[in-house]
Amino acid sequence: IPALAFLFAKSEKQEEDEESEQANASSFPFVFLLLTLGAILVLAPEFVYLRDQFGYRINTVFKFYYQAWILWSLVAAFGVGYVLQNMRGFANISTRVVMGLVIFCGLLYPVLGLMTKTNNFNPVYGFDLNDFARVQRENPDDAAGIEFLLTQPEGVVAEAVGGSYSYYGRVSTYTGYPTVLGWPGHEAQWRGGYELHGTRQQDIATLYSTARWDEARTIIDQYNIRYIFIGNLERATTAVNEEKFVLYLKPIFRQNGTVIYAAP
Known part of the structure; x- marks a missing residue:
């Protein structure tokens, strides 16, 4: 200005x-x-x-x-x-012209970028800051499971672990409940390295994939896990062996491909 x-x-x-x-x-x-x-x-x-x-x-x-x-x-x-x-004369005029071009170029992005980001002020799903509405549209079964957890007592949630700026960590994000491990990269960034992670990422993968209940039970006890969330993301991340959960745990929520087990 x-x-x-x-x-x-x-x-x-x-x-x-x-x-x-x-x-x-x-x-x-x-x-x-x-x-x-x-x-x-x-x-x-x-x-x-x-x-x-x-x-x-x-x-x-x-x-x-x-x-x-x-x-x-x-x-x-x-x-x-x-x-x-x-400045006087031609130098003053030419400088103003150059500066005008620079300012004009700088103002292009705020105008064109705003039009692009808002789909010409006509967003497909309307103007809404509620990101959970996107989950409800794209992953309705996950959304239903998350809404169900919000009616339950708070506890540690086991869910798939994966990369930053992705759908991983969605249960903890939308419920506010603690999880065993969020985005590993960010966790390492703010904790000075991966040492404090220990074997958390591998332990969660083992929890889902192992066929041995005693091994799964050890991990549940180690991290004081109260809820085990299994959705499409967990199945895409790990070869989930659900039989042990069916035999030893109670499913408290089930909708299509999403199921939540409660650990005693």
């Missing part, structure tokens, strides 16, 4: 130039402060950062850089205005 204001501002009269120069001079300390704070935010992660799984410090870098770019954008707007005020 400040850049646009300077870009299309009318030419100052000669007698106003001195006043503008004085106003700019009085603004320099504050602009320099913004510039310095931005530089500190950029340089600080070079020396102080939290180790993560992405080259040690990427999360620290982008969180600090977000703030730095806000500060530096204000400095840049001031700088553009200052340059335009002090």
Whole structure:
């Protein structure tokens, strides 16, 4: 906005130039402060950062850089205005044209991106922030099982374990109940490595696939599992051996391919 204001501002009269120069001079300390704070935010992660799984410090870098770019954008707007005020003739006009093209290109994405993301303001399923409605449409059996669990006492849920930014972890996500392991990559990221995972991912796979009840029972007791959720995702992830659950556990929910067993 400040850049646009300077870009299309009318030419100052000669007698106003001195006043503008004085106003700019009085603004320099504050602009320099913004510039310095931005530089500190950029340089600080070079020396102080939290180790993560992405080259040690990427999360620290982008969180600090977000703030730095806000500060530096204000400095840049001031700088553009200052340059335009002090340029004359063809240089001033050509600079305004170039800046206008740059700003125009920058404004293309907000307009076109918004149209694309909203399907020209006509989303297929309407304007809705309720993501569970998507689960109800795409996986109605899972959705019914999740809604059923919300009527039951809270407890640890066993469900399939898989990659980040996916459908894995959906039972824990929509119920708020704890699960044995969520997205392994994110769990490792925030815990400094995979050591704290232990054998959780393999244990869940074993819980579903083993034919031995004593082995499954050991895993249930180890993680204090109260509910075992079996849906299409579990069957697609692991070769589920359901016979042991049928013999030793009580199914408390069943709808088509989704079944929930309660551990005593």
